[in-house]
Amino acid sequence: MRARFVMSEVGIGLRRNLTMTFAVIVTVATSLSLLGFGLLSNSQVGVMKDYWYDKIEVSIYLCGDLSEAPSCSAGKITIPQKDQIEQDLKAIPVVQNVFYESQADAFKRFQERFKDSAIAQNVTPDQLPESFRVKLKDPTQFAVIESAFSGRPGVDVVQDQRAILEKFFRLLNVLRNGALFIGLISVLTAALLISNTIRIAAFNRRRETGVMKLVGASSFSIQLPFLLESIFSAIFGWAVALGLLSGFKVLIDQRVAPLLTFTRFFGWDAVWIASLQLLAVGLFVAALASLITLRRFVKV
Amino acid sequence: MIKFENVSKTYPNQERPALEGVNLEVAKGEFVFLVGLSGSGKSTFLRLVLKEENPTSGKIFVAGKDLSKLSGWKVPELRRQVGTVFQDFRLLPNKTVFENVAFTLHVLGYSQKEINREVPEVLELVGLEGYGDRRPSQLSGGEQQRVAIARAFVSHPAILIADEPTGNLDPTMSVGIMKLLDRINRTGTTVVMATHDSGIVDQMRKRVIELEGGLVVRDQVRGVYGYSG
Numbered sequence: 001m002r003a004r005f006v007m008s009e010v011g012i013g014l015r016r017n018l019t020m021t022f023a024v025i026v027t028v029a030t031s032l033s034l035l036g037f038g039l040l041s042n043s044q045v046g047v048m049k050d051y052w053y054d055k056i057e058v059s060i061y062l063c064g065d066l067s068e069a070p071s072c073s074a075g076k077i078t079i080p081q082k083d084q085i086e087q088d089l090k091a092i093p094v095v096q097n098v099f100y101e102s103q104a105d106a107f108k109r110f111q112e113r114f115k116d117s118a119i120a121q122n123v124t125p126d127q128l129p130e131s132f133r134v135k136l137k138d139p140t141q142f143a144v145i146e147s148a149f150s151g152r153p154g155v156d157v158v159q160d161q162r163a164i165l166e167k168f169f170r171l172l173n174v175l176r177n178g179a180l181f182i183g184l185i186s187v188l189t190a191a192l193l194i195s196n197t198i199r200i201a202a203f204n205r206r207r208e209t210g211v212m213k214l215v216g217a218s219s220f221s222i223q224l225p226f227l228l229e230s231i232f233s234a235i236f237g238w239a240v241a242l243g244l245l246s247g248f249k250v251l252i253d254q255r256v257a258p259l260l261t262f263t264r265f266f267g268w269d270a271v272w273i274a275s276l277q278l279l280a281v282g283l284f285v286a287a288l289a290s291l292i293t294l295r296r297f298v299k300v
Numbered sequence: 301m302i303k304f305e306n307v308s309k310t311y312p313n314q315e316r317p318a319l320e321g322v323n324l325e326v327a328k329g330e331f332v333f334l335v336g337l338s339g340s341g342k343s344t345f346l347r348l349v350l351k352e353e354n355p356t357s358g359k360i361f362v363a364g365k366d367l368s369k370l371s372g373w374k375v376p377e378l379r380r381q382v383g384t385v386f387q388d389f390r391l392l393p394n395k396t397v398f399e400n401v402a403f404t405l406h407v408l409g410y411s412q413k414e415i416n417r418e419v420p421e422v423l424e425l426v427g428l429e430g431y432g433d434r435r436p437s438q439l440s441g442g443e444q445q446r447v448a449i450a451r452a453f454v455s456h457p458a459i460l461i462a463d464e465p466t467g468n469l470d471p472t473m474s475v476g477i478m479k480l481l482d483r484i485n486r487t488g489t490t491v492v493m494a495t496h497d498s499g500i501v502d503q504m505r506k507r508v509i510e511l512e513g514g515l516v517v518r519d520q521v522r523g524v525y526g527y528s529g
């Protein structure tokens with residue numbers, strides 16, 4: 001068979017089954033959009049992790065006059081102790097940089113943060129602890145710092161901001177997994193619809209396929225128009241999904257990002273990568289559902 | 301061209317065989333009538349030739365090929381050498397006469413140029429010059445059957461099989477169809493036609509193979525329908 005003849009048969013098939021074609025396109029579009037939403041959630045979690053983990057630090061609070069920890073029983077930390085801690089910190093390979101915050105610095109930062117609040121007026125510098133703020137090359141290596149400095153004389157407490165974030169990300173992961181799961185389920189639904197559509201199309205066109213068999217068409221050439229029809233529908237559906245996801249991205253950039261300034265959002269590269277993945281999923285599912293159905297219902 | 305060696309066919313879940321111990325040979329260029337009552341096994345015979353069904357036992361050769369050794373993906377090749385015509389025409393209602401005939405050639409991969417040459421030629425042969433743009437619904441039964449014959453013959457198969465091609469037609473139309481099949485036979489095409497139209501068989505004086513309950517009860521050169529004993 002020549003390509004032009006196959007294409008004209010495909011065109012006839014798509015038009016004759018217009019409502020089913022439409023149903024397949026809409027289903028593929030919605031299911032790929034949902035799956036794409038899951039993929040973008042995944043990217044978003046990644047972006048947020050990068051953003052936050054890049055900012056978080058391990059804080060080593062030092063003993064002051066008010067500290068009550070056992071390691072502070074000797075009172076305020078001494079200058080040699082402080083120097084030793086700084087030296088030791090800088091010798092640890094995972095440590096990227098160390099920043100010392102004095103009580104005066106802490107006070108300044110505190111005043112800034114709570115400048116509209118009454119608390120700021122009631123705090124004096126000697127009430128705030130001095131600390132080392134440690135930035136790690138790999139934020140998951142917190143245990144190294146903890147085991148080296150926790151309980152050491154002169155150290156009040158070692159605090160990892162990551163522990164707080166981790167709870168937040170566990171929640172985000174659940175949401176992302178939910179989105180991916182719903183996306184996959186609806187892709188499966190689309191596969192079933194494609195399979196049923198082909199069954200109906202094969203039944204509607206049993207005359208044509210019967211004649212094709214009689215005049216000696218190969219199985220492949222009898223099945224090809226059906227296969228191409230579902231692949232074209234899938235590509236159409238994918239294009240619609242791509243439009244929806246792009247719209248979603250624009251909406252986030254214009255309406256959501258200006259309001260939620262505490263994080264960054266996934267970029268267009270995530271949208272393009274997701275759309276390529278969706279195209280692959282769409283083509284694979286359409287082809288697989290078609291071939292399995294065709295093997296059963298359209299054979300020589 | 302067609303050879304049956306001790307062929308029997310019993311359909312699944314059937315007790316009686318549809319064909320039993322059939323031995324016969326049809327030579328290249330022959331015209332053969334397959335006669336017998338309804339249910340005697342004529343269609344089964346033709347389906348076996350097309351490998352739409354496989355025999356329960358025995359061997360079948362078509363165009364020099366042993367069908368039992370023909371793998372599934374080579375069946376289309378066999379069917380390209382065998383044109384088929386049925387009682388119910390099996391035309392595509394949404395296509396014109398020209399497109400119906402061209403369908404075969406499209407499937408076989410002919411170019412548009414070849415199609416534009418071959419289709420009018422065969423339409424002329426079947427007496428439907430100028431009917432190319434009509435739809436099957438605008439044709440009489442006899443004309444529709446001519447289109448079906450044109451479609452079966454346009455690729456010049458070695459064998460033409462017709463299963464009761466005049467079954468839905470009145471006698472005058474049937475005569476026309478028989479003349480057409482005769483003309484096709486004269487081009488060297490082997491024709492096997494199943495029928496229970498006695499008038500036609502008597503008139504044509506061709507080889508007659510009679511089936512009865514799946515058995516060949518008569519194989520007669522220049523036979524008539526009503527012969528017995």
Ligand SMILES: Nc1ncnc2c1ncn2[C@@H]1O[C@H](COP(=O)(O)OP(=O)(O)O)[C@@H](O)[C@H]1O
Nearest residue numbers: 311314318336337338339340341342343344345
């Ligand atoms: N697909 C089938 N399944 C079961 N039995 C069949 C099938 N086709 C035909 N038969 C049986 O085989 C016998 C021969 O049928 P057939 O070849 O169609 O006869 P004819 O064409 O001479 O009328 C009949 O008894 C019929 O009922």
Ligand SMILES: [Mg+2]
Nearest residue numbers: 342343344463
């Ligand atoms: Mg029959």
